[in-house]
Amino acid sequence: MSEKIENKLTVKDALKLLKTYSCIEIKTVETQAEKENLQEALLLVTSLSEYENLGICADNSTQGFSTLSTYLKALGYQPNFDLKSISKIDTPIYIKYNTQKMSYFIDSYRGDYRGVLISCQSENNDEIIGTYGHFPMDLFMEE
Numbered sequence: 602m603s604e605k606i607e608n609k610l611t612v613k614d615a616l617k618l619l620k621t622y623s624c625i626e627i628k629t630v631e632t633q634a635e636k637e638n639l640q641e642a643l644l645l646v647t648s649l650s651e652y653e654n655l656g657i658c659a660d661n662s663t664q665g666f667s668t669l670s671t672y673l674k675a676l677g678y679q680p681n682f683d684l685k686s687i688s689k690i691d692t693p694i695y696i697k698y699n700t701q702k703m704s705y706f707i708d709s710y711r712g713d714y715r716g717v718l719i720s721c722q723s724e725n726n727d728e729i730i731g732t733y734g735h736f737p738m739d740l741f742m743e744e
Contacts, residue, residue, distance in 0.1 A: 612649065612728065615642035619733040627714065627735050640675070640740060643719065647676050649729050650721035652701035658714050659738065662690040662707070668738040669696055669705070672717060675741035676700070 610618070619642050622628050630636045647653055655672060659665030666687045670680045681703050695710040701722070718734035 610638070610642055610645060612645060615645045616729065618642040619646060622736060623731075623733050627716065630737055630740070636740065639736070643733070643736070643740075644675065646721060646729050646733070647719065649726055650723045651725070652699070652722050654720040654722070655696075655698040655700070656718040656720070656734075657696040657698070657738070658710050658712060658716060659694055659696070660715065661692065662687055662694055664738070665694050665696045665707075668717060668742075669698055671739075671741040672719075673698070673700070678703070 618638065622639070630639060653676065655669065657665050657668050657672075659668060663684075666682065666684055670682075670684060673680045678700055682705075690707070693710040693712075695708045696705055697708075698705040714735060716735040716738055717740070718732055719736070720732040721729050723730050
């Protein structure tokens with residue numbers, strides 16, 4: 602899990618923001634301030650969950666695992682795969698990653714969507730249980 606961070610948002614505010622990205626129509630992050638606010642909300646909510654499932658829809662395995670790696674690090678996990686040793690798949694893929702088991706599943710993907718879904722799991726806090734996203738693939742990539 603991620604380190605304790607000093608939040609400006611309340612859990613209620615964070616959930617409200619994350620839910621605006623949880624819709625059929627994909628919402629984009631327009632400004633650096635929006636990006637930072639979204640990062641803060643996501644880090645707050647995931648810090649309250651016991652574990653998460655991440656779903657990544659990408660153009661290829663390189664893009665997918667690079668995105669997965671940045672999200673895992675941002676959420677406080679050490680990726681348990683080496684980006685250099687991932688099999689190269691040059692067609693769209695879906696990666697499902699479980700942070701409790703630290704394992705992943707890869708499948709082909711036919712949809713147009715590209716991005717990240719995060720499903721928070723908790724036995725102690727029903728308020729945060731849910732799937733959030735679609736989040737940008739570069740949300741936690743350094744510029």
